[in-house]
Amino acid sequence: MTALSEDEFLVLNGAHLKKMASAKELARAVGVDAALAQAVLDAAAEKGLLMVAEGKYLLLPDGTNAVHKFYSAAYGPLRSNESVLAWYERFEVINDQFIKQVSEWQSTDGDDRIQGRLIKTVERLTKNIQELTPLIPRYNIYVDRFGTSVALVDQGEKDYVCKPTLDSVHNVWFEFHEDILSVIGRPRDT
């Protein structure tokens, strides 16, 4: 199998992180033109790298392997970079806090005080991600996506806290978590 190009990686990595999404959703999530995303997805489907179910794309094992190979080649040096690994350890702490806050938010039917704390955690992560963007420029898209979702929550659109079918804060967080784990080459706990 030939290595993925940068554009192919961006789009297929979107499918890897989102698990199941339309071409339009993938294009928006990774910041590429919708026509480009569609072309990459069509070609990847031809090669058996992904499948389509109800208009949404899912990576097949060969597609996942291709994405992981790109991560290894592109981010190999970061896997032994002390500052990146230390950054990730700090993220784990914030991640635990975030997961608990989202669970609490759900169990209190969206309590405003809990929501305020949750949003502060997201803003903290957004600030921290900017420490990584000189090394991983594509992470700027997470800063933008978190900013958009937080602004919508602030405007009263509570669905943007954790609704799975929207670009909610929880969805963006979930994808970022998968992404940073793939960068540092650490499998997620099953």
Place this chain on the structure above:
Amino acid sequence: MSYVAEGYNSFETKKTPSGIVKYLPDPKSVIALIQSGKLKEHILLVQGGTTTFLAPALSMGSIGVITMSGAPESHLGILSREFQMPCVMTAYLTDSDSRYVTGGNNDAHFAAIIKALEGKKVQLHCEDRETGRIAIVS
């Protein structure tokens, strides 16, 4: 009613989904199940509470999930509540003293649960705030 297994309840619900238990060890098995078109006939059994590869199954309308580790405060727990899909977490067999141990070797524990549940028709009962229960349906 007697229950073959129980665990943490992800959220209280009156839904009592029933189906044949299908163990899903990896992303490939999730995709195969979706491709089979029989997703909604099954209660899905997975090892962990952070099993992100289940996400497509949740999006496609899976009816219920049993995990053998993990807590309701996890990505999967959060998603199950959002999808309002009953989910029993860190399930254990009620006729056994074996329990999941964080950081321990749980292979035999997982294998016993898989052996007891896979292929059986079960019903999930998640009315209780804390405990989700699994009954065999004859």
